[in-house]
Amino acid sequence: MATAEEQSREYLRRHRLPELLHRLGALLLFHRPERPREFLIQVLERVKAGRRAEGEYPFLMDEANVDAMFSLLDVLGQGHIRPVQYREAAHRTWNLGKLRVTCGCFLHRTLKTLGLSTEDLELDDDMLITLDVFKKGMKKKMLESWSVY
Numbered sequence: 001m002a003t004a005e006e007q008s009r010e011y012l013r014r015h016r017l018p019e020l021l022h023r024l025g026a027l028l029l030f031h032r033p034e035r036p037r038e039f040l041i042q043v044l045e046r047v048k049a050g051r052r053a054e055g056e057y058p059f060l061m062d063e064a065n066v067d068a069m070f071s072l073l074d075v076l077g078q079g080h081i082r083p084v085q086y087r088e089a090a091h092r093t094w095n096l097g098k099l100r101v102t103c104g105c106f107l108h109r110t111l112k113t114l115g116l117s118t119e120d121l122e123l124d125d126d127m128l129i130t131l132d133v134f135k136k137g138m139k140k141k142m143l144e145s146w147s148v149y
Contacts, residue, residue, distance in 0.1 A: 080128040
């Protein structure tokens with residue numbers, strides 16, 4: 001017979017509560033609403049509506065954030081990146097003016113938190129990923145990640 005602690009862990013795992021709470025916390029810190037409880041209620045209502053196909057799931061990043069992330073990956077400004085660049089982005093350090101950005105942890109953790117990890121990227125290494133393809137992929141992964149709740 002399982003102990004109370006084991007039962008509690010199984011309950012949390014089965015309902016994916018740690019991931020949900022982590023995601024809700026990320027949304028709170030990103031938006032920093034004046035009324036956090038009301039904000040969380042609205043987010044959960046959007047998740048519920050999204051599951052019923054009556055609305056959109058909440059997104060942590062807006063279009064400008066996705067554009068900025070792509071521009072960090074497209075360091076040469078070619079208008080496209082390759083899958084290998086996307087995969088290796090988690091291990092790069094860039095100097096942006098006075099700001100030194102180490103993406104090894106930050107970008108990888110950010111993508112993983114958002115349900116957009118590079119670990120399961122299945123693309124031909126010769127494929128060119130444009131900004132439009134990148135945005136569509138990000139949106140698809142976001143929808144998939146919210147749909148499990």
